[in-house]
Amino acid sequence: MLHTWKSLGLRGKTRAVELEADVVIVGSGAGGAPLASELAGEGYSVVVLEEGGYFPTESFGFDCRRAVVEMYRDGGMTFALGMPVVLCPTGRTIGGTTTINQGTALRMPRGVLQEWRTGYGLSEITYEELSLYYGAVEEFIYVSKPDPEVAGLNAAKFIAGARAMGLEAEYLPRNAKDCEGYGVCCFGCPTGAKQSTNISYIPEALRKGADVYADCRVDRVLVEEGRAAGVTGRFVEHDTRASGPRITVHAEVVVLSCGTVGTPLVLKRSGIADSSGQVGRNFRLHPVTQVVPIFDELVEPHRGVSQSAWVHEFLDQGISLETTVLPPDMLTMTVPHAAREHAEVMSQYPNSGLVGVMIKDSTTGRVMPRPGGGASLYYQVGREDLRRMKLGNLVASEISFAAGAKRVITMISGHHELRGPGDVARLRAAKVKARQYFAMSGWHPMGTCRMGSDPEWSVVGHTLETWDVPDLFISDASVFPTALGVNPQLTIMALSMRCAGFIDERLRERGVPARGRDDELERMLFAERAASSR
Amino acid sequence: MSEYQPKSYPWRAWRRLAALARGRSVPLRGNRRALRKRVLARSLVPLAPALVGHPAQAFDLEPRVVADAASEMIVAGPAEAFLAVLGSVHVLNFLSVITTGRRLRSLGEPDQARVISRASTSRVMLLRGASMLAGLPLKVAYYNHDDVCCGLGFTRSALREDAGRHQVTRDR
Incomplete structure (x- = not known):
C-alpha cells in the first residue's frame, strides 16, 4: 500500500x-x-x-513552473559550484x-x-x-523508438540536417507506450505514456x-x-x-x-x-548546453516527443547530440539574450527548435553535507570537456544550418547568435573559456x-x-x-x-x-x- | 540549572545556530519564507518589464504578478538561490549608479533596458551573470503565464483537455 x-x-x-x-x-x-x-x-x-x-498522472497539467517547484529537489535549483555554475536538476x-x-532509454x-x-x-x-x-x-517499460509522426518537426529537421551533412542520425529509444508527443516529459507525463x-x-x-x-x-x-x-x-x-x-x-x-x-x-x-x-567524491555529470535554431517555417517546439532524435557518431569522443522540445517558460532559460533582444528571440518561439549537446565528462567533483541540511556540490568543468563542448556546439549549429535554420542561438558569450557559416567559422577558430558559458546544466549525476x-x-x-x-x-x-x-x-x-x-x-x-x-x-x-x- | 528556557529571539537564534553547527536540518518557518518572497518581489517589480524585455505583441502583464510568481519560485529553492538573485539585482543597481548616476529602479524602462543589455554583453562575468540571474526567474514566470503561452501557440487548457482524452494504461 x-x-x-x-x-x-x-x-x-x-x-x-x-x-x-x-x-x-x-x-x-x-x-x-x-x-x-x-x-x-x-x-x-x-x-x-x-x-x-x-503525484498521480491527473495532477500533471502542463504547468512546468509548478512541476519544477513541487517535484524537483530544491525547487529545481540544485547547483554545483564551479566555473561556470552547473545546474543539476534531480527529482524528488x-x-x-x-x-x-525525458524518457530516453x-x-x-x-x-x-x-x-x-x-x-x-x-x-x-x-x-x-x-x-x-x-x-x-x-x-x-516498453522501450521502443517513437513514431516519426509523433516525434515532431524539431526531430525531423534535425535528422534531415544531420543526414545532409553525412552524419548518422536516428530516433532515440524511449520508455513510452502509445506516446502522443505532448513534449512535457520533464514535468510529469500527462497521459501516463512514459513508463x-x-x-x-x-x-x-x-x-x-x-x-x-x-x-x-x-x-x-x-x-x-x-x-x-x-x-x-x-x-x-x-x-x-x-x-x-x-x-x-x-x-x-x-x-x-x-x-x-x-x-x-x-x-x-x-x-x-x-x-x-x-563517499561523496568522484562526482560525475553529463554537462549539457543547448543550441536553439530558428527557422523561417513553423516548428512548434512544444509538439512532439521530448527527446526523440540523436546523433551518436561522436559517442567515442564523449559527445552526444539529442533533440529536445520544451514549452516557452523552459525554453526561455536557453536564450541568453537580455531585455528586448530576449523578447525578440522568444517571439520566434513557434519557429524554434532545440538541440542539446551532452558531454561524457572527464573530471570529478564532490558532494558534501551542508550545515543545516541539504548538500553542497562542487564541480569544475575540465579543459578537455570544454573543448568537446565547443565541438558539440559547432556540430549542432552546422546541423541546424544544414536543416535550414536562419540563425542559431548558443549559450556561448561572444558567439551567442550565429547567423551563418561565417559565424560558425569564427566560433571554430575561437578559444572558448569556461566563463564564456552563460549557463550549463549537468544531467545524470553519478559516481559518489x-x-x-x-x-x-x-x-x-x-x-x-x-x-x-x-x-x-x-x-x-x-x-x-x-x-x-x-x-x-x-x-x-x-x-x-x-x-x-x-x-x-x-x-x-x-x-x-x-x-x-x-x-x-x-x-x-x-x-x-x-x-x-x- | 533552571529548566526555564526563554522564548526570546536571541534564544531562538542561538538554538538555530547550535542546530546548524550539529549539521541538523533547520527548516525555514513559514513567515521567514514569506518575508524572503516579499523582499525579493519588491526588488524585482520595478525591473520586471526591462528584464523580461516587455514584448509589445504579447499580453502586457502587471509587473507585480510576474515578480510575485518569480519570487515564489526562488524561495522554494535553497537560500543561496535567493541570495544570488537578490545580489544580482544589487550588482545591476551598482552598475546603473556608476554609468548613469541613478539607481536602476529609478530609471525609465528604455534606460533600464540599456543598462541591462550592457551588463549582458559585458566581458566581466559578474555583470553577465547578474543580468542572467536577475532576469531568469522573471522570464520563466512571464512565459509561464497562460496569456503569454497562448500567444506563442502553447495553449495549456487545450493541451490538458486533449491529454485527458489520450490516457494510457499499461495493459498489453
Whole structure:
C-alpha cells in the first residue's frame, strides 16, 4: 500500500512509527523501484521510503513552473559550484528522477563497461549478463523508438540536417507506450505514456505486496553489531516540507537508492561505509548546453516527443547530440539574450527548435553535507570537456544550418547568435573559456559511492554491497565508477535487477522465509540464456 | 540549572545556530519564507518589464504578478538561490549608479533596458551573470503565464483537455 503521514492518521511530531521488514529500500527511482518489485515478487516483505510526495498522472497539467517547484529537489535549483555554475536538476517524488526525465532509454556503451572491467576491476560484470537484465527491463517499460509522426518537426529537421551533412542520425529509444508527443516529459507525463517507475515498477511492487511510504525523509542508517539493521527518519509535510513524526524501519537488508546526491549524504550523516574516504567524491555529470535554431517555417517546439532524435557518431569522443522540445517558460532559460533582444528571440518561439549537446565528462567533483541540511556540490568543468563542448556546439549549429535554420542561438558569450557559416567559422577558430558559458546544466549525476574491486578506493563491490557494512547495499547511479556518456536510467535499472539477485541470495542464506516466489523473471532469463547459448 | 528556557529571539537564534553547527536540518518557518518572497518581489517589480524585455505583441502583464510568481519560485529553492538573485539585482543597481548616476529602479524602462543589455554583453562575468540571474526567474514566470503561452501557440487548457482524452494504461 502507499502510505503518507496523513493516511496513517498521525498528528504532531511526538508519535513515532516503528516497522519491521525483510528489506527496506530508500528511494523509489530507477535504482529502488525495480529492486522493490523484484524482491516483493520473491515474497519478501519490502518497505520503500521516498522523500518526495506522490503525484498521480491527473495532477500533471502542463504547468512546468509548478512541476519544477513541487517535484524537483530544491525547487529545481540544485547547483554545483564551479566555473561556470552547473545546474543539476534531480527529482524528488515517487518515481524519483524517472518521473521527470525525458524518457530516453539507452544501453551502456560497450566501451564504458570495458573501462569499468579493466580500470576498476569489475570483471564479474559482463555485457552478456547485463544484456539479459537490459532485455527484461526494456520489455517491462516498453522501450521502443517513437513514431516519426509523433516525434515532431524539431526531430525531423534535425535528422534531415544531420543526414545532409553525412552524419548518422536516428530516433532515440524511449520508455513510452502509445506516446502522443505532448513534449512535457520533464514535468510529469500527462497521459501516463512514459513508463517512469511511478507508473511501472512501483505499482507492480505494490501489487506484489510492498509498502511504499511517500514524504518520508531518511536521516541515517541503523547499524547493530557491525551490520545494517534498518533506517530512521522523519515524515515531512507534503507542501511545506516541515518535519513530522519519526519513522524507524528495522530490516535484514538495507538498500540506499537516494541518488548520487542523496546517498552519500545519508552515509555521511550515519558516519558509516567511508573507510576508503571515497563517499561523496568522484562526482560525475553529463554537462549539457543547448543550441536553439530558428527557422523561417513553423516548428512548434512544444509538439512532439521530448527527446526523440540523436546523433551518436561522436559517442567515442564523449559527445552526444539529442533533440529536445520544451514549452516557452523552459525554453526561455536557453536564450541568453537580455531585455528586448530576449523578447525578440522568444517571439520566434513557434519557429524554434532545440538541440542539446551532452558531454561524457572527464573530471570529478564532490558532494558534501551542508550545515543545516541539504548538500553542497562542487564541480569544475575540465579543459578537455570544454573543448568537446565547443565541438558539440559547432556540430549542432552546422546541423541546424544544414536543416535550414536562419540563425542559431548558443549559450556561448561572444558567439551567442550565429547567423551563418561565417559565424560558425569564427566560433571554430575561437578559444572558448569556461566563463564564456552563460549557463550549463549537468544531467545524470553519478559516481559518489563508486563501485570497484578494492575497499581501499571504492565504496561498494560488484554486488553493490558496501565493503564496510554488511547487509547495506547501494543501488543507484552513485555506484558508477565513470560517467556513461548516455542517459543512465536503463543501466541503473539493469544493475538494480542484478543486485536483487544478490540480496535474494543473502536473505535465503539467513533463512528469511519468503511468502511465495514469483519465478517469471527467472524463467525469462533462463529462456534468454538458453537462446543466446544456441 | 533552571529548566526555564526563554522564548526570546536571541534564544531562538542561538538554538538555530547550535542546530546548524550539529549539521541538523533547520527548516525555514513559514513567515521567514514569506518575508524572503516579499523582499525579493519588491526588488524585482520595478525591473520586471526591462528584464523580461516587455514584448509589445504579447499580453502586457502587471509587473507585480510576474515578480510575485518569480519570487515564489526562488524561495522554494535553497537560500543561496535567493541570495544570488537578490545580489544580482544589487550588482545591476551598482552598475546603473556608476554609468548613469541613478539607481536602476529609478530609471525609465528604455534606460533600464540599456543598462541591462550592457551588463549582458559585458566581458566581466559578474555583470553577465547578474543580468542572467536577475532576469531568469522573471522570464520563466512571464512565459509561464497562460496569456503569454497562448500567444506563442502553447495553449495549456487545450493541451490538458486533449491529454485527458489520450490516457494510457499499461495493459498489453
